[in-house]
Amino acid sequence: MKRTAGLFGTLTLIGGLALSPAARAQTVVTLGSGFSYPQGIAVDGKGNVFAADGGNGAVKEIMPAHNPVSITTLAGAFAFTLPQGIAVDGNGNVFVGDTQGQAVYEILAAGGYATVKTLGSGFSYPYGVAVDGSGDVFVADTLNSAVKEIIAAGGYTVVNTIGSGFSYPTGVAVDGRGNVFVADAGK
Amino acid sequence: MKEILAAGGYVTVNTLGSGFNTPNGVAIDGNDNVFVADTYNNSVKEIIAAGGYTTVNTLADGFFLPTAVAVDGNGDVFVADTFNNAVKEIQAGQAALAASVLPDSRSVQLGKPATIFATMINSGTSNLSGCQVSLPALPPSGLTLNYQTTNPTTNAVTGTPNTPVTIIGNNGSQSFVLGFTGTQAVTAPGLPLNFNCMSGNVFVEAPVFSGVDTVDLFMSATPVADVIALAATATNDGTVHISGGSGSFAVASDNIGAPAVITATIDYNGAALPVSATTCQSNPMTGGCLASPASTVSIGNFATGTTPTFAVYLTATGAIPFHPANSRVYFRFFDSTGTERGATSVAITTD
Numbered sequence A: 001m002k003r004t005a006g007l008f009g010t011l012t013l014i015g016g017l018a019l020s021p022a023a024r025a026q027t028v029v030t031l032g033s034g035f036s037y038p039q040g041i042a043v044d045g046k047g048n049v050f051a052a053d054g055g056n057g058a059v060k061e062i063m064p065a066h067n068p069v070s071i072t073t074l075a076g077a078f079a080f081t082l083p084q085g086i087a088v089d090g091n092g093n094v095f096v097g098d099t100q101g102q103a104v105y106e107i108l109a110a111g112g113y114a115t116v117k118t119l120g121s122g123f124s125y126p127y128g129v130a131v132d133g134s135g136d137v138f139v140a141d142t143l144n145s146a147v148k149e150i151i152a153a154g155g156y157t158v159v160n161t162i163g164s165g166f167s168y169p170t171g172v173a174v175d176g177r178g179n180v181f182v183a184d185a186g187k
Numbered sequence B: 001m002k003e004i005l006a007a008g009g010y011v012t013v014n015t016l017g018s019g020f021n022t023p024n025g026v027a028i029d030g031n032d033n034v035f036v037a038d039t040y041n042n043s044v045k046e047i048i049a050a051g052g053y054t055t056v057n058t059l060a061d062g063f064f065l066p067t068a069v070a071v072d073g074n075g076d077v078f079v080a081d082t083f084n085n086a087v088k089e090i091q092a093g094q095a096a097l098a099a100s101v102l103p104d105s106r107s108v109q110l111g112k113p114a115t116i117f118a119t120m121i122n123s124g125t126s127n128l129s130g131c132q133v134s135l136p137a138l139p140p141s142g143l144t145l146n147y148q149t150t151n152p153t154t155n156a157v158t159g160t161p162n163t164p165v166t167i168i169g170n171n172g173s174q175s176f177v178l179g180f181t182g183t184q185a186v187t188a189p190g191l192p193l194n195f196n197c198m199s200g201n202v203f204v205e206a207p208v209f210s211g212v213d214t215v216d217l218f219m220s221a222t223p224v225a226d227v228i229a230l231a232a233t234a235t236n237d238g239t240v241h242i243s244g245g246s247g248s249f250a251v252a253s254d255n256i257g258a259p260a261v262i263t264a265t266i267d268y269n270g271a272a273l274p275v276s277a278t279t280c281q282s283n284p285m286t287g288g289c290l291a292s293p294a295s296t297v298s299i300g301n302f303a304t305g306t307t308p309t310f311a312v313y314l315t316a317t318g319a320i321p322f323h324p325a326n327s328r329v330y331f332r333f334f335d336s337t338g339t340e341r342g343a344t345s346v347a348i349t350t351d
Helices: A004-015
Strands: A024-030 A038-043 A049-053 A058-063 A070-074 A083-088 A094-098 A103-107 A116-119 A126-131 A137-141 A146-150 A159-162 A169-174 A180-184 B002-004 B013-015 B023-028 B034-038 B043-047 B056-061 B068-071 B077-081 B086-092 B097-102 B105-109 B114-122 B128-134 B144-150 B165-167 B172-181 B186-192 B194-199 B202-205 B214-220 B227-232 B239-241 B246-255 B260-267 B275-282 B297-302 B309-316 B328-334 B340-349
Touching: A038 A094, A038 A126, A038 B023, A038 B077, A038 B086, A049 A083, A049 A094, A049 B077, A049 B086, A058 A083, A058 A094, A083 A137, A094 A126, A094 A137, A103 A126, A103 A137, A126 B023, A137 A169, A137 A180, A146 A169, A146 A180, A169 B034, A180 B023, A180 B034, B034 B068, B034 B077, B097 B194, B105 B114, B105 B227, B114 B128, B114 B165, B114 B194, B114 B214, B128 B144, B128 B172, B165 B172, B172 B214, B214 B340, B227 B328, B239 B246, B246 B260, B246 B328, B246 B340, B260 B275, B275 B297, B275 B328, B309 B328
Parallel strands: A038 A083, A038 B068, A083 A126, A126 A169, A169 B023, B023 B068, B105 B214, B227 B340, B239 B340
Antiparallel strands: A024 B086, A038 A049, A049 A058, A058 A070, A083 A094, A094 A103, A103 A116, A126 A137, A137 A146, A146 A159, A169 A180, A180 B002, B002 B013, B023 B034, B034 B043, B043 B056, B068 B077, B077 B086, B097 B114, B105 B340, B114 B172, B128 B165, B128 B194, B144 B172, B186 B214, B194 B202, B227 B246, B246 B309, B260 B297, B260 B328, B275 B309, B328 B340
8 A cells, every 4th residue: 555656546536526615704784674683594506595574474585696685575474473493395385484473384485475374383482393205294382392393194193202311402404314403492 | 603403403503603693594515514603702613513613713804793694605605794784705715735544444343443544635735734633523432543644755753642743834734644433333435534724714625435434334243354465557657548448457466364255346436437347366477367357356365465456348339538527437345244354546537
């Protein structure tokens, strides 16, 4: 194993790779304006950002690629009470945790974000939401001190409690293997 | 921060990182790193997956009670900066890190270390500190990894074992020797390794490219064949530039393990490439085939210390863009049990 020439052959190969930026620097930019206590945020594969604009009772889509940044309100005819959690799936459907409305909603991408469906039931201050590749929706059910999964199969009526020992869970995320990450503000 | 594991049916709950004050938002990137809106600390933090979710870095602060985060495929982090009534983006930097290993397959008997060389390249503009190598978050049971810097000319070790180093910017590189030891049998084809550094207080890691910075690692109770293989291309850049529909490369090998019946095969690591390949054992002096090329080559007794060479002939039936992470030809050695005992690979392109 003294074949350094071979090693450098490999090095040259690496030099030809298109490297993805892996670092995160501390440049912070503000996207748009007009928000009032935004408490939920999500981003889709195209770089469109979705915000739960709680103080305005609105769900908004921000398109940072536009110059100036473009902001549109989704399902503007629907009366959200206090949307605080938001997630987006691979098809662009947007999921909303409406805490004071005690409900989890889906805003359908089909038809231009006009149709709102209620998913599951029995939540108390559902805050953070996340969605996996199967369409199952995870909910930080804050005042029930629980994390729940709303099963897509069967039309989002079955709600399962997952894990235990939470105090005041408010944020939830899910990875590609189905592992669920929880921000528990009470601990 | 908590993780509810899918395995086992969402029963096990692990705590990740520490030092948060009323965290309200969480997001995950494609490398399993966790981003946290640490509300009452007015900051956004990242919990690094490498090393088991213990390192917590502050990405940015100056927020006013941020409650939610999201992260995109470029590593850009989006923040609901709640009491500033704003949505913000923490933009990904330009630091870039790459890694490669050689050889990329080892098979040893338990109790004996499996060593390989590795190189990390800093193609960003700033120096990177704290550069180190570690096993993935969920390594095979009983497996440990030690690393030490080396002199790339002599391969002699330098520095202190398991001590992170600085790699200068603008294509500065550092070579390492990696030593794997196991306490039980290991079958880990394509084991990804974490090559990571810090840029200031920002975590930087090399992307995982199969066959480039992964290792096929096997450890067993009994002695096994351990074929060290190196591929050589005409242009000596690790790439076969297919011209006029055909190309070739050579493979040198050395069995440093136990003698075995070995079959050498060719694959594309699951990629559907418009290419076909044949191979033969070659005359190391002339490079000519000892027998007609075929899809595989068998060696009835690949004795310890012997060094057969091989020629591989490629025929392209369509365009293959230069994409060395995905467009690769793998030459692998299997024993009679069908277990890989050595491998090497080259990039191919018709560009």
